Structure formats: C-alpha cells, structure tokens
Amino acid sequence: MMFKFANPNKFVKISELLFPYFNILFLISFIYGLYLSFFNSPPDYLQGETVRIMYIHVPCAWFSLMLYSSIAICSFFSLVFRHTLADIAIRAIAPLGASFTIATLITGSIWGKPTWGTWWVWDARLTSELVLLFLYVGIISLSNAFEQKSKGDKYAAILSLVGIVNLPIIKWSVDWWNTLHQPASISKFSSPSIDTIMLVPLFVMTLSFLFLSLNIIIIRIKSEIIQRKIDILNSSKIN
Amino acid sequence: MHYFLKFLETTDHVPYVLSSYFVVFVILIIISVNSFKRLKKLENEIVNLTKNEKKK
Amino acid sequence: MKINMIPLIKREIKLSISNLGLVISYSSFFLLSLLIFTFGVGPDIKQLNTVYIPIIWIIMLFAIILISDNFLLSDFQDGSLKELQYLGYSEESIILSKTIVMYLILIIPHFFLIPVFSIFYDISFNNLVQLSLDIVVGMPSLILISLIASLLTIQIKRNKVLQFIIIMPFYVPIIIFTTSNNESILYSSFDLNKILILIGFFLITLPITLLIGKLILNEINK
Numbered sequence: 001m002m003f004k005f006a007n008p009n010k011f012v013k014i015s016e017l018l019f020p021y022f023n024i025l026f027l028i029s030f031i032y033g034l035y036l037s038f039f040n041s042p043p044d045y046l047q048g049e050t051v052r053i054m055y056i057h058v059p060c061a062w063f064s065l066m067l068y069s070s071i072a073i074c075s076f077f078s079l080v081f082r083h084t085l086a087d088i089a090i091r092a093i094a095p096l097g098a099s100f101t102i103a104t105l106i107t108g109s110i111w112g113k114p115t116w117g118t119w120w121v122w123d124a125r126l127t128s129e130l131v132l133l134f135l136y137v138g139i140i141s142l143s144n145a146f147e148q149k150s151k152g153d154k155y156a157a158i159l160s161l162v163g164i165v166n167l168p169i170i171k172w173s174v175d176w177w178n179t180l181h182q183p184a185s186i187s188k189f190s191s192p193s194i195d196t197i198m199l200v201p202l203f204v205m206t207l208s209f210l211f212l213s214l215n216i217i218i219i220r221i222k223s224e225i226i227q228r229k230i231d232i233l234n235s236s237k238i239n
Numbered sequence: 240m241h242y243f244l245k246f247l248e249t250t251d252h253v254p255y256v257l258s259s260y261f262v263v264f265v266i267l268i269i270i271s272v273n274s275f276k277r278l279k280k281l282e283n284e285i286v287n288l289t290k291n292e293k294k295k
Numbered sequence: 296m297k298i299n300m301i302p303l304i305k306r307e308i309k310l311s312i313s314n315l316g317l318v319i320s321y322s323s324f325f326l327l328s329l330l331i332f333t334f335g336v337g338p339d340i341k342q343l344n345t346v347y348i349p350i351i352w353i354i355m356l357f358a359i360i361l362i363s364d365n366f367l368l369s370d371f372q373d374g375s376l377k378e379l380q381y382l383g384y385s386e387e388s389i390i391l392s393k394t395i396v397m398y399l400i401l402i403i404p405h406f407f408l409i410p411v412f413s414i415f416y417d418i419s420f421n422n423l424v425q426l427s428l429d430i431v432v433g434m435p436s437l438i439l440i441s442l443i444a445s446l447l448t449i450q451i452k453r454n455k456v457l458q459f460i461i462i463m464p465f466y467v468p469i470i471i472f473t474t475s476n477n478e479s480i481l482y483s484s485f486d487l488n489k490i491l492i493l494i495g496f497f498l499i500t501l502p503i504t505l506l507i508g509k510l511i512l513n514e515i516n517k
Contacts, residue, residue, distance in 0.1 A: 230284055
C-alpha cells in the first residue's frame with residue numbers, strides 16, 4: 001500500500017481530492033482558534049495577557065520539530081526504498097519547516113521580553129531551536145547546490161538523517177539543563193499542567209496549523225512534480 | 240467578550256501579543272502565496288509546453 | 296572485500312608526507328588566528344586566561360574543516376576513491392584510514408602548539424595537561440564530522456562555504472562539553488568526566504560517520 005501511494009501521479013489525484021476539505025477545515029479551525037484565543041481564554045495569573053502568545057508560539061514550535069521528523073522519515077524512504085516522491089517531499093517540506101522555526105524564534109523572543117525581561121537568552125531550548133533553523137538552512141542549501149537534482153535530493157536526505165540526532169536534544173534539553181525556559185507543560189505520560197480552558201485553544205490552533213501545513217505541502221509537492229516533468233520535457237527537446 | 244475587552248485595556252501587553260500574531264501571519268502568508276504563485280506559473284508552463292509538443 | 300586497512304593507511308601516510316606543507320599551513324593558521332583573537336579580546340593576560348579554552352577549540356574546529364578537504368579532494372578528482380572501491384576496499388575502511396591518518400598528521404603540530412598556548416595565555420601545568428588530553432581525545436570527533444561535510448560538498452565546485460553551513464550545528468554538543476568551564480580550571484584539578492564525555496562523543500560519531508560516508512561514497516560513484 002505504501003508503494004501504491006508513492007506514485008507521484010496517484011498522489012496528485014488524491015491531493016486534488018483532499019485539498020478543498022483541508023482548506024475548509026483550516027478556515028474553520030483557524031477562525032475558531034482565534035476566537036478561543038482572544039475571547040474565551042482568561043489571562044494567566046503570572047504572565048497576564050502575554051499568555052495568548054502561547055497559542056501561536058507553541059504550535060509553531062511543535063510543527064518546526066514535527067516537520068523535521070517527517071523530513072527524516074522521507075529521507076529514510078528515499079535512501080532505502082528510493083521513492084522519488086520522498087525526495088520531492090523533502091524539498092517541499094524543508095522551507096515550510098524553516099518558516100515555522102523562524103516564527104517560533106521570533107514569537108518566543110517577543111514573548112520573552114515582557115515575561116523574562118529580555119529578548120533573547122542562551123538557554124538550551126532556544127539555542128537548540130536556533131540550531132534546528134541552521135539544519136533546515138543546510139538541507140535547503142545542499143539540495144539546491146547541485147546541478148543534478150537527484151544528487152541534491154540524496155545528499156539532503158543523508159544530511160537530514162544525521163540531523164535527526166538534534167531532535168531528542170531539543171525535546172529533553174529542558175529536563176537536562178535547568179535553565180530559564182518553562183519546563184514542558186504537556187506530556188504524553190502525565191496529565192498536562194495547564195488548564196483545559198487554555199488547552200482547548202492551543203489544540204484548535206495546532207489543528208489549524210496542521211491543515212494549513214498539509215495544504216502548503218500538497219501545493220509544493222505538486223509544483224515539484226510539475227517542475228520535474230518540465231525538466232524531462234526540456235531535456236528530451238535538447239536531445 | 241469580557242476577556243477580550245480586558246485584554247485591550249492592558250495597554251502594555253497588547254503590542255507584544257498583536258505583533259507576534261502579525262509576524263506569524265505574515266510568514267505563513269508569504270510562504271502560502273509564494274507556493275501558490277509558483278504552482279500556477281509551473282502549471283501554465285507545462286500547458287504551453289504540451290501545446291507546443293502537440294503542434295509539432 | 297578487503298578488511299586489511301594497513302595498505303590504505305600506508306598509502307594515506309605516504310600522500311600526507313609528500314604534502315607536509317599541510318601541517319605547516321595548519322600550524323600557521325592556528326597561530327595567526329590566536330593572534331587575531333588576542334587582538335580582539337585585549338592584552339590583559341588575566342582576561343585571556345579565562346577565555347583560552349573556547350578560543351583554542353573554535354580555531355581548531357575551523358582549521359580542521361578547512362584542512363579536511365585536502366584529504367579527500369585530490370582522491371576524488373583523480374578517481375582514486377572509485378579505484379580503491381574497485382580494488383575491494385570497503386567504503387568504511389577508506390574513511391577510517393583517512394580519519395586515522397588525518398588525526399596522526401594533525402596531532403603532531405599540537406605538540407608544538409600546546410606549549411605556545413601555555414606561554415601566550417599563562418596556563419598552569421595542570422590545566423595544560425587537561426587541555427592536551429581534551430585535544431587528544433576530542434579531535435577525532437571533530438575530524439569525523441568534518442569528513443562528513445567534505446564528502447557532502449566534494450562535488451560542489453562553487454560555494455564551498457556550504458561546508459561550514461551544513462556542519463556547524465553538529466559541532467554544538469562537542470563544543471558545549473569541551474569548553475564547559477568548571478571547578479577544575481579554578482582549582483587546577485584533573486577532570487576525568489570531560490574526557491569520558493569526549494570519548495562518548497567519539498563512540499557516537501564514529502559509526503554515524505562510517506555509515507553516512509558509505510552512503511555518500513556510493514552516491515558519488517554512481
């Protein structure tokens with residue numbers, strides 16, 4: 001089944017079916033998320049109104065990590081099973097992941113000023129997120145550095161697999177180093193330490209970001225597939 | 240509505256919250272528009288290429 | 296598949312000895328960079344005494360990245376990398392032999408450079424011994440990571456700075472631990488934990504480099 005959906009043309013057909021639904025779901029969840037963030041969420045007893053930044057900063061952070069994991073999974077499929085769609089997916093996902101990482105760093109910095117009194121601090125979580133941005137930049141630069149697209153794809157896949165080592169460091173750095181950043185409030189193994197009234201807008205905004213990401217990834221993969229078709233047509237013309 | 244009105248009253252935190260939402264929206268709009276424009280451009284290009292191939 | 300690496304290591308040593316200018320370039324780059332940093336930080340020896348560790352490690356990092364190309368580029372350009380694989384040597388043994396020889400060649404200048412550091416930065420004997428051991432144990436990890444960067448960018452003719460962009464994030468954990476200031480510097484005592492952590496990093500980077508190197512060499516030779 002995995003190999004069936006790895007066919008680029010099949011992917012385009014499925015994505016064209018799903019795209020309008022993702023659009024609708026994104027709009028609904030985004031508007032509802034904004035409503036919950038501003039109208040239904042009380043201020044925090046310590047941070048005050050700046051807690052509303054959490055509803056946009058935390059989903060960006062989650063997606064910056066999640067998209068890198070998906071790049072690593074695609075890299076595995078690209079190197080082991082030689083799926084062309086996996087190579088294309090890496091090219092499509094990397095710029096989006098980098099955008100989310102930049103958004104995380106900027107919103108984190110804006111959140112830090114009123115909360116901690118400083119725009120930036122070199123603690124483990126912030127530093128690891130910055131390192132993740134450079135990993136994304138490295139993958140994007142390396143994939144575009146070669147004239148032959150296939151070579152760029154393979155080397156970018158190899159680099160992203162090496163970089164996956166960085167992800168556990170980001171996740172557990174808050175526990176390893178006792179620093180300024182707030183410890184993880186949401187964990188799989190224990191009940192979250194934030195109230196439901198704040199958890200619901202957070203998850204709704206995360207859902208809206210998920211549908212938006214899926215839409216952007218679908219558009220970018222389609223572009224990449226068409227670009228490759230154009231390259232084939234142009235090279236057959238030259239021959 | 241009560242929470243939103245109270246939020247607007249706290250003048251020192253409003254710029255931080257609104258600027259962070261603005262930054263995220265701008266970044267996501269840039270990447271969405273950029274991706275969509277590129278797709279449209281490539282779709283037109285491949286339609287023109289296939290038309291030229293058929294003419295030949 | 297030939298597992299015997301001795302002929303490979305002998306070959307690498309012969310090539311490196313014929314190119315001893317590399318060692319002189321490495322040492323000169325190191326000393327000149329120390330000079331630049333000293334001009335940047337200031338002449339106060341007490342201040343320099345507190346920052347010498349990060350300065351030395353960062354210069355070493357840049358020097359190793361710059362030098363690592365020389366150990367791979369000529370072999371790639373004249374087809375020796377392909378030829379060695381056709382002769383039956385595994386990709387892992389090729390990379391391991393290059394790592395070993397690069398380490399042996401680059402550790403030699405440090406025997407002369409380390410006493411120079413002690414004079415420039417007024418380092419106590421115990422701290423000097425700690426620094427020397429850190430360099431001996433920590434350098435293999437730096438070399439292994441730099442080899443990955445060189446292999447990834449060996450076919451790129453323009454934009455060699457990409458090597459730095461790709462590989463800098465992977466140096467972060469090693470730099471954090473090698474430059475961690477702790478009580479051992481204040482009390483001039485020996486810090487075994489740091490050495491063990493650096494050995495741990497070497498044991499992590501070694502299999503990763505060999506695996507990644509094998510993948511890259513297979514791609515290069517397609």
